[in-house]
Amino acid sequence: MQHRRALANPNRPRFETSAKGESDPHPADQHVGRQLATVRVQSDVSQAQLARSIGISFQQLQKYENGRNRVSASMLYEIARSLGVPVSRFFEGLPGNEANRDVSPLPADERIDFIASAEGRRLIQGLMNLHPRVRGRVSALIAALGEELAVLDAQPNSQAAGEPTPADRSRF
Numbered sequence: 001m002q003h004r005r006a007l008a009n010p011n012r013p014r015f016e017t018s019a020k021g022e023s024d025p026h027p028a029d030q031h032v033g034r035q036l037a038t039v040r041v042q043s044d045v046s047q048a049q050l051a052r053s054i055g056i057s058f059q060q061l062q063k064y065e066n067g068r069n070r071v072s073a074s075m076l077y078e079i080a081r082s083l084g085v086p087v088s089r090f091f092e093g094l095p096g097n098e099a100n101r102d103v104s105p106l107p108a109d110e111r112i113d114f115i116a117s118a119e120g121r122r123l124i125q126g127l128m129n130l131h132p133r134v135r136g137r138v139s140a141l142i143a144a145l146g147e148e149l150a151v152l153d154a155q156p157n158s159q160a161a162g163e164p165t166p167a168d169r170s171r172f
């Protein structure tokens with residue numbers, strides 16, 4: 001009886017369907033997907049490696065990580081086993097799952113959100129299509145650009161990015 005009352009609760013969040021009749025991903029599915037991506041990256045395992053180890057395509061794993069497809073209990077169990085973590089790890093920080101208040105949720109990691117984005121996937125796919133030597137050079141270039149921008153941001157009177165400084169102009 002208590003379960004029926006909980007389900008009939010008008011304050012219970014409802015998830016609207018789109019015009020096509022498809023429902024938006026449930027926040028819990030999105031949370032589990034983000035946690036899956038976080039644990040995978042922290043374990044230094046690629047999507048392809050994890051997908052192979054659990055017998056699915058890496059595209060399916062991407063859908064799990066993006067929350068577009070729900071992860072079944074048995075699949076979540078296999079993923080947890082493959083990554084060497086308890087299944088409960090994927091639910092840490094989920095609102096309403098505060099049984100163990102000693103566990104603090106992981107801070108949101110912008111890198112995971114970027115990797116899971118369409119832009120991040122395109123960038124990674126493009127990099128993977130490059131020869132490993134070229135990929136290493138592109139990686140070094142990106143790191144150097146990041147360092148240069150950090151230096152420019154730290155200077156109080158730095159010029160806009162892309163504009164050479166007087167010292168740079170003398171080198172050309």
